[in-house]
Amino acid sequence: MTESExxxxxxxxxxxxxxxxxxxxxxxxxxxILAVAYTTYAERKIIGYMQLRLGPNRVGPKGWLxxxxxxxxxxMKEIVVPRGASKTLFVMAPILFIGPSFAAWAVVPFDAxxxxxDVNAGLLYILAMTSIxxxxxxxxxxxxxxxxxxxxxxxxxxxxVSYELAMGFALVGVLMCSQSMNLGEIVLSQxxxxxxxxxxxxxxxxxxxxxxxxAETNRAPFDMAEGESEIVAGFHVExxxxxxxxxxxxxxxxxxxxxxxxxLLFFGGWLSPFEGYGMLDEMTAWIPGxxxxxxxxxIFLFGLLWIRATFPRFRYDQIMRLGWKVFIPVTLVWLPxxxxxxxxxxxxxx
Amino acid sequence: MxxxxxxxxxxxxxxxxxxxxxxxxxxxxKAALFLVxxxxxxxxxxxxxxxxxxxxxxxVVYVGAVMVLLLFVVMMLDVDYAxxxxxxxxxLPLALIIALGFFAILYSFITHGDFSGxxxxxxAPKPEDYSNIKELGRVLYTDYVLAFxxxxxxxxxxxxxxxALTFRGRRxxxxxxxxxxxxxxxxxxxxxxxxxxxxxxxKSESNEEAEE
Numbered sequence: 207m208t209e210s211e212x213x214x215x216x217x218x219x220x221x222x223x224x225x226x227x228x229x230x231x232x233x234x235x236x237x238x239i240l241a242v243a244y245t246t247y248a249e250r251k252i253i254g255y256m257q258l259r260l261g262p263n264r265v266g267p268k269g270w271l272x273x274x275x276x277x278x279x280x281x282m283k284e285i286v287v288p289r290g291a292s293k294t295l296f297v298m299a300p301i302l303f304i305g306p307s308f309a310a311w312a313v314v315p316f317d318a319x320x321x322x323x324d325v326n327a328g329l330l331y332i333l334a335m336t337s338i339x340x341x342x343x344x345x346x347x348x349x350x351x352x353x354x355x356x357x358x359x360x361x362x363x364x365x366x367v368s369y370e371l372a373m374g375f376a377l378v379g380v381l382m383c384s385q386s387m388n389l390g391e392i393v394l395s396q397x398x399x400x401x402x403x404x405x406x407x408x409x410x411x412x413x414x415x416x417x418x419x420x421a422e423t424n425r426a427p428f429d430m431a432e433g434e435s436e437i438v439a440g441f442h443v444e445x446x447x448x449x450x451x452x453x454x455x456x457x458x459x460x461x462x463x464x465x466x467x468x469x470l471l472f473f474g475g476w477l478s479p480f481e482g483y484g485m486l487d488e489m490t491a492w493i494p495g496x497x498x499x500x501x502x503x504x505i506f507l508f509g510l511l512w513i514r515a516t517f518p519r520f521r522y523d524q525i526m527r528l529g530w531k532v533f534i535p536v537t538l539v540w541l542p543x544x545x546x547x548x549x550x551x552x553x554x555x556x
Numbered sequence: 557m558x559x560x561x562x563x564x565x566x567x568x569x570x571x572x573x574x575x576x577x578x579x580x581x582x583x584x585x586k587a588a589l590f591l592v593x594x595x596x597x598x599x600x601x602x603x604x605x606x607x608x609x610x611x612x613x614x615x616v617v618y619v620g621a622v623m624v625l626l627l628f629v630v631m632m633l634d635v636d637y638a639x640x641x642x643x644x645x646x647x648l649p650l651a652l653i654i655a656l657g658f659f660a661i662l663y664s665f666i667t668h669g670d671f672s673g674x675x676x677x678x679x680a681p682k683p684e685d686y687s688n689i690k691e692l693g694r695v696l697y698t699d700y701v702l703a704f705x706x707x708x709x710x711x712x713x714x715x716x717x718x719x720a721l722t723f724r725g726r727r728x729x730x731x732x733x734x735x736x737x738x739x740x741x742x743x744x745x746x747x748x749x750x751x752x753x754x755x756x757x758x759k760s761e762s763n764e765e766a767e768e
Contacts, residue, residue, distance in 0.1 A: 220559065295589075326687055330612040337620025344624065348585060348631050356631075370620065387689060455589050479628065527734060 230322050234311050242458040243273035249511050256515040266512070270434050283447030287353055300445065300452035303342025307456040310335035310463055315390045317476045330385040332467065333370070336422060339460070340366045343424075343431060343441045346453070350444035358440025361522065362424060362431030368529040376415035377409045380471045383555070393475035397520040400479040402554050405472045409548060410540045412472045412531045416506070419464035421525065423457060425510060427517040428525060435519075445546040461510050462503070462541035469502035491555055514546035566602055571597040592623050598660045606682055639712050 208294045247262065247269070254261025262269035287296055313328035315321035325331060340363055381387060382396040383404050396403045405412050409529040421428040434439040462516020469475060476495030518530070548555045574594035581587045595618045602611035665671050682688075696704050 295586075325608070327608045327612050327689065330609065332615065334612050334615040334620060337616055337624075340620070340624055341589075344627055344631075345589070360628065360631075363628055367621055367624055374616075387687075523732065 211388055215432060227322070231312075234322060235308060238308070238311065238459060238462070239455070241462055242276065242455055245458050245462065245507065246276070246454075247273045249514075252508070252511045252513045256512075276367045276452070280447055280451040285447045285449050286444075288444045290351040290483065292349040292351070295345050296444075297449070299342050299346035299349055300449050300456075301342075302345060303339055304452045304456040304459070304496070306335040307459045309464065311459075313389055313464070314470070315393065315475065316499060318394070320496070321390060324388065324390060328389040329381060329388050329392070332389075332463075333374055333377060336373075336460070337366070337370055339456070342453075342456070343398065346445065347441040350441075352444050354437045354439075354443045355441050357437050359442070360439075362441060363427065365424070365525060365529075366422055366530075367432060368526060369418040369533075372414050372529055372533035372537055373422065375416040375534065375541065376408075376411040376418065377471070379411040379537070379541060380404060380546060381525040382541070383407060384543055389470055390477075393470055393477060396474040397477055397481060399483055400474070402481075403472065403474040403477075406552060407470060407544060408540075410536055411544075412468070414537055415472070416464075416468055416509075418529075418533065420513060421458040421529070423464055423510075425457075426514040426521050429519060430522055430525060445519045462507060465498070465503040465506035465510065468506045469499055473502050474501055475502075560604060564601065567597045567600040567604070571601065584633065584635055588627050588630050591626075592619055595619050595623065598748065603686065605679070607688060609692055 250272070251261035251269070265271040265275045285509075287293055306400055309330050310471040312323045313321065313325055313331050315324075343362045343366070344359045347355045347357075347362075350356070380392060384392040386392055386395065424431045432442075437443070442450055445453065476499040478487065478493065478495070478498055480490050570697040571594055574590045574597060577590040578587050578594060581590060595614060599611040599619075602614065668674070
């Protein structure tokens with residue numbers, strides 16, 4: 207075999223690997239984007255019914271085609287770059303926001319072994335990706351050359367950095383219980399039915415994680431970065447058309463991600479709740495794991511919409527207080543408790 | 557040429573490019589963003605060394621937190637860039653001498669002695685189930701526990717010093733008393749009054765329709 211032949215066969219192997227990885231990425235992203243589109247529809251419908259309205263019901267039967275119509279409208283719109291804006295950064299910001307929020311899905315397992323990248327430091331990787339997302343917000347706010355956008359960016363940066371600490375500590379609890387950072391192994395270490403899942407020993411951390419997740423995704427009641435009544439639309443006030451919809455897409459992808467992660471980390475991921483319960487287990491054995499995961503994630507996604515319809519927006523100092531003076535102490539107290547719990551070999555760690 | 561080599565050189569090229577842009581870019585915000593890119597490419601190189609924990613913590617800590625706060629400050633600065641560039645030619649010789657000096661020191665360290673290529677042979681790849689998170693934790697809390705604790709104390713001192721430096725005593729200002737705010741409830745804030753109508757509503761067609 208000559209040198210050039212060797213290179214060529216090598217190249218073929220890479221190309222094949224790259225092709226399969228790309229195919230898997232597409233297989234994750236297309237359902238994700240569809241899910242985002244129909245989450246927006248679900249949000250408008252659910253909040254509509256909660257406020258005794260009908261929600262969108264004109265486009266297609268019962269408004270089913272509304273997200274498609276919205277997408278077409280957003281694609282057709284012109285992207286206006288404000289005068290005095292930093293053009294490169296203005297265009298880069300939505301990409302920097304959506305990139306990490308899609309990249310985080312690489313380590314999310316949908317069933318035993320059904321994962322794009324089965325890496326050891328999966329949990330840490332997710333934390334890294336959610337923390338990179340803040341750059342999109344900051345850059346968008348700064349590059350827009352607008353006061354409202356800048357204020358929104360500043361608020362969002364402070365909020366994300368503060369809540370990431372609490373979130374990180376909550377994840378440390380999960381790490382301690384499962385002895386692993388691989389999301390698949392975290393799920394498997396919860397096997398054994400609904401009462402073996404981490405939501406019982408880690409209940410305070412679950413609450414902290416869930417609320418920090420709402421804050422991280424800039425959702426109401428933590429949507430200080432967007433605060434329509436104060437700073438118009440916050441960091442993306444100058445964006446229109448597709449550039450705006452990238453921010454929108456990323457925000458909803460993050461919401462779905464947080465719902466999936468809560469299900470994976472605290473509620474046994476793809477595992478059936480009736481595992482090891484005889485009759486019930488047999489009766490539900492035909493349900494594939496992915497369906498269980500989707501059901502669990504949908505419950506939390508619904509929770510996010512419900513929270514938005516229920517609570518008014520927090521004041522900025524209240525958000526900071528909640529993050530620094532309530533959540534971080536709670537996690538710091540609960541971590542030693544969990545450590546002692548695990549080492550003392552009592553239920554559920556025996 | 558293996559795949560790893562290509563990945564290494566592309567990350568290294570990005571790292572050098574980003575580092576050069578940090579010092580040569582005209583705007584301080586852009587310089588800070590190039591520093592972010594430099595951190596990201598450095599983390600890619602660490603990943604090649606199978607130090608996945610360190611690589612991802614570099615992203616989480618430096619990219620995700622430290623640089624965000626730095627950017628926070630840089631964006632608020634009002635820098636006169638023209639004034640900054642004044643005297644560039646005059647100071648250039650001195651700067652070049654310092655740069656060359658540093659280069660010489662670094663070069664001698666990397667080529668000879670404790671940090672040379674011979675002293676640090678490329679490590680053998682670890683088995684697949686090797687977790688350097690566990691190894692790092694084990695070593696930090698056993699062999700190097702003293703150094704680890706000393707570092708923690710130094711950080712604590714730095715935090716206290718930072719607070720002491722910026723704390724200017726109690727200011728007489730209006731501030732919210734959180735405990736009072738949380739103690740507020742409907743009973744002592746809201747009063748519902750019932751009162752009779754002072755004036756009867758004028759009769760009109762629309763009113764009658766509504767009554768029907």
